[in-house]
Amino acid sequence: MDDFAGQIYTQVHQIPSGQVSTYGDIAKFAGFPGYARQVGRLMATLPEGSTLPWHRVINAKGEISMTGSDLQRQRQKLLAEGVEVSAAGKIRLATYRWDGLSRA
Numbered sequence: 001m002d003d004f005a006g007q008i009y010t011q012v013h014q015i016p017s018g019q020v021s022t023y024g025d026i027a028k029f030a031g032f033p034g035y036a037r038q039v040g041r042l043m044a045t046l047p048e049g050s051t052l053p054w055h056r057v058i059n060a061k062g063e064i065s066m067t068g069s070d071l072q073r074q075r076q077k078l079l080a081e082g083v084e085v086s087a088a089g090k091i092r093l094a095t096y097r098w099d100g101l102s103r104a
Contacts, residue, residue, distance in 0.1 A: 004030075004032060004035075004038070005042055007030035007031060007032070008026060008027070008030050008032075008038075008039055008042050009042070009052055010030070011026045011029045011030045011100075012026060012043070012052055012053060012054065012056070012057060013052060013053070015053055015056040015057070015098050016098060017053075017056075017081045017082075018081045018082045018083060018096070019056065019083070019096050019097065019098040020056050020057070020058050020078070020083060020091055020093070020096050020097060020098065021056060021057055021058075021097065021098045021100070022036070022057070022058060022059060022060045022062075022093075022097075023036035023037070023039040023040045023043075023057060023058075023059060023060070024036035024039075024060050025097075025098075025100065026039050026057060027039050028100075029100040036060070039057070040057075040059075040065065043057055055073075055074045055077035055078055056078070056081075056098075058091060062090055062091050062092065062093040063088075063089050063090050063091070064085070064089030064091075066089075071089050074089070075089055078091070083096050084096075
């Protein structure tokens, strides 16, 4: 694993249950501002069965980026943690956004 991926995974691992972060925030917290797309690629290519809480990472608009059954899978995981998610995959960032300070 390269240093970039390791730093990203470390940040994602720290998002507390019941909160979300954006791809851009994770990149920034890891010291790679401007690398939101690369964070998205890493989340999309996690191995099956990964224990990393990938479902807590959403886009800057406060929406789940996936569609169809993948959107529903991420939505169900967030709902199970108490995060309110609309049927379309929208989350209130003002309520659920992790600030990167509190560590799980």
